[in-house]
Amino acid sequence: MKKRIGPWQIINAIILLVVTVTTLYPFLNLLAVSLTDVKYVSDMSGLSILPKEPTLKYYQVLLSAPGVQKAFLNSVFITVVATAINMFLTIITAYVLARGNFWGKKLYIIFLIIPMLFNPGLIPNYMLIRNLGLINSYWSVILPGAINVYYLMLLRNIFNGIPKSTFEAAEIDGANHFTMIWKVAVPLAKPGVITISLFYAIYHWNDYFKPLIYINDPAKWPLQVLLRQFIVDADKTSLFGPLQAILYSEGNSGLPFRGLQSSIILITVIPILCLYPLLLKYFSSDIMSGANKG
Amino acid sequence: MSTLKEIRKKIYKSRHYYYLLIPATIYFIIFHYIPIWGVTLSFQKFRIFGGNEWVGFKYFQELFSSPTFYRSLTNTLIISGLKVLIGFPIPVIIALMMNSLRNKHYKKYVRSVIYMPHFLSWVVITGVFAAILSPVSGMVNEIIKLFGMDPIPFMTSGQHFRGVLVISEIWRSSGWDSILYTAALMNIDKILYEAASIDGASAWQQTLKITLPELIRTMVTVFILNIGFFMNAGFDQVFNMMNDSVISVADIIDTYAYRIGLLNNNYSYATAVGLFQGVIGLILVIVTNKVAKKIEAGSLW
Numbered sequence: 075m076k077k078r079i080g081p082w083q084i085i086n087a088i089i090l091l092v093v094t095v096t097t098l099y100p101f102l103n104l105l106a107v108s109l110t111d112v113k114y115v116s117d118m119s120g121l122s123i124l125p126k127e128p129t130l131k132y133y134q135v136l137l138s139a140p141g142v143q144k145a146f147l148n149s150v151f152i153t154v155v156a157t158a159i160n161m162f163l164t165i166i167t168a169y170v171l172a173r174g175n176f177w178g179k180k181l182y183i184i185f186l187i188i189p190m191l192f193n194p195g196l197i198p199n200y201m202l203i204r205n206l207g208l209i210n211s212y213w214s215v216i217l218p219g220a221i222n223v224y225y226l227m228l229l230r231n232i233f234n235g236i237p238k239s240t241f242e243a244a245e246i247d248g249a250n251h252f253t254m255i256w257k258v259a260v261p262l263a264k265p266g267v268i269t270i271s272l273f274y275a276i277y278h279w280n281d282y283f284k285p286l287i288y289i290n291d292p293a294k295w296p297l298q299v300l301l302r303q304f305i306v307d308a309d310k311t312s313l314f315g316p317l318q319a320i321l322y323s324e325g326n327s328g329l330p331f332r333g334l335q336s337s338i339i340l341i342t343v344i345p346i347l348c349l350y351p352l353l354l355k356y357f358s359s360d361i362m363s364g365a366n367k368g
Numbered sequence: 369m370s371t372l373k374e375i376r377k378k379i380y381k382s383r384h385y386y387y388l389l390i391p392a393t394i395y396f397i398i399f400h401y402i403p404i405w406g407v408t409l410s411f412q413k414f415r416i417f418g419g420n421e422w423v424g425f426k427y428f429q430e431l432f433s434s435p436t437f438y439r440s441l442t443n444t445l446i447i448s449g450l451k452v453l454i455g456f457p458i459p460v461i462i463a464l465m466m467n468s469l470r471n472k473h474y475k476k477y478v479r480s481v482i483y484m485p486h487f488l489s490w491v492v493i494t495g496v497f498a499a500i501l502s503p504v505s506g507m508v509n510e511i512i513k514l515f516g517m518d519p520i521p522f523m524t525s526g527q528h529f530r531g532v533l534v535i536s537e538i539w540r541s542s543g544w545d546s547i548l549y550t551a552a553l554m555n556i557d558k559i560l561y562e563a564a565s566i567d568g569a570s571a572w573q574q575t576l577k578i579t580l581p582e583l584i585r586t587m588v589t590v591f592i593l594n595i596g597f598f599m600n601a602g603f604d605q606v607f608n609m610m611n612d613s614v615i616s617v618a619d620i621i622d623t624y625a626y627r628i629g630l631l632n633n634n635y636s637y638a639t640a641v642g643l644f645q646g647v648i649g650l651i652l653v654i655v656t657n658k659v660a661k662k663i664e665a666g667s668l669w
Contacts, residue, residue, distance in 0.1 A: 094477070097539070166392075176386065195638075197635050221392055221396070306494065339499075343492055
């Protein structure tokens with residue numbers, strides 16, 4: 075049944091257009107500022123989305139700064155290792171909770187849910203990392219979030235949706251749990267598995283707080299901490315190192331804060347924008363609503 | 369009733385499942401249950417060398433007589449309240465508007481744009497808002513200047529800062545939060561609409577009689593669950609956006625605990641702050657989830 079497009083439909087579409095522009099415009103402005111020649115940056119209007127005398131100067135300077143390069147690699151390392159651990163643990167645990175009919179299962183689920191209900195707060199977590207001797211180690215950032223219970227339950231429900239007969243057929247063929255997990259469950263739950271791994275990866279890429287409080291050595295900081303130092307504390311030292319920071323300080327030969335700010339924000343965001351289409355492709359609202367069932 | 373022997377047999381039969389649960393179990397004990405036990409620090413005096421000394425409720429007495437603590441509690445309630453009050457209806461409206469879009473490609477475009485900010489960190493969003501709200505060159509102040517008014521230093525003005533928190537939260541989450549309502553709208557059986565239009569119900573009547581009741585069920589659930597998280601006014605957001613000039617209107621319980629604990633190293637006192645927040649949070653989540661279950665609109669799990 076095809077409805078005619080009335081005036082309300084058009085107004086509706088226009089309002090949503092305004093909403094999307096409000097979301098995108100700040101980024102277009104930052105992009106324009108980040109590409110504008112050093113001379114003009116301070117005169118750039120916050121409303122402008124066209125760069126003046128386009129240049130890649132900021133990106134060249136930032137991407138060749140040792141602090142930024144190191145931080146970028148740190149972020150990639152943390153994200154990849156942590157997501158791999160996340161997925162391994164989440165998949166095997168979700169498989170057991172979906173398939174296993176074992177004694178104590180209800181109790182085990184309560185065991186998993188209690189930490190979701192009660193948050194002991196910042197200091198007990200900090201003390202744990204300290205007592206484990208993980209301060210200044212990448213593991214202090216990677217291990218505390220090794221399983222997200224919400225994603226675990228999501229994946230359990232997705233595995234539950236796989237017909238029992240599929241597993242039974244594999245069982246008759248002599249498949250063990252290992253084969254059942256990696257050859258049956260995971261391939262059949264591909265959209266869910268990809269969506270959840272992207273959620274985990276984006277979480278780790280965006281994490282700034284754990285590295286901020288657990289890692290004291292600036293050489294081990296991920297990009298988000300560097301960005302925070304720059305934006306919140308206006309600290310250029312961690313970007314360029316102490317010597318270059320003086321060189322790039324505001325003044326005759328310096329790079330203006332606004333230009334650096336725009337480009338470092340975009341450098342931090344671009345990896346997420348690269349993963350985002352993949353997320354849109356595999357994500358659907360039934361994956362999310364699956365978490366409320368079962 | 370199963371006897372001990374039967375249970376033992378059953379456990380043996382499914383032993384491989386238990387083996388597969390070992391890594392997760394170790395993880396939860398170390399990284400969740402030890403910190404839960406760790407709240408006992410709030411009843412102890414912390415010592416770097418030697419054992420801690422039990423001091424009873426000393427730190428809680430300190431806490432409940434501290435004006436800064438009450439300030440952080442008030443700020444938490446006000447900021448949470450504003451976010452729920454102003455932010456709550458917006459995802460519903462967005463979902464309804466998206467639902468009545470006819471063009472598939474346009475719908476896809478809107479969806480991919482409005483979900484996006486949810487995937488950005490608060491550090492990035494702080495950077496973006498610092499840029500667009502800057503009194504010198506920010507987008508918002510450029511517009512204000514077009515109307516011939518004086519620019520407003522939003523990020524450092526105690527009068528405007530809570531507004532910044534609410535707006536940036538809406539900007540970041542309302543698109544993503546609309547998903548729940550979109551899913552609810554999609555779950556409504558198409559047959560209901562067809563039957564209604566055969567009976568001569570107008571589009572408006574259909575919205576009123578079919579769409580709205582289903583939406584309200586979801587709204588009630590989401591609202592109740594939001595109340596469950598009322599004690600969390602958004603640590604990552606406030607922590608990154610707050611500065612000294614707005615601390616009196618922005619300092620929430622979490623940022624207070626951070627300052628006391630990790631900047632002043634007053635571990636026991638900060639643990640007491642966290643425990644207070646955790647206990648209230650626990651009560652809120654349990655009560656609200658019970659209520660949500662009663663309304664039969666679903667529950668947390």
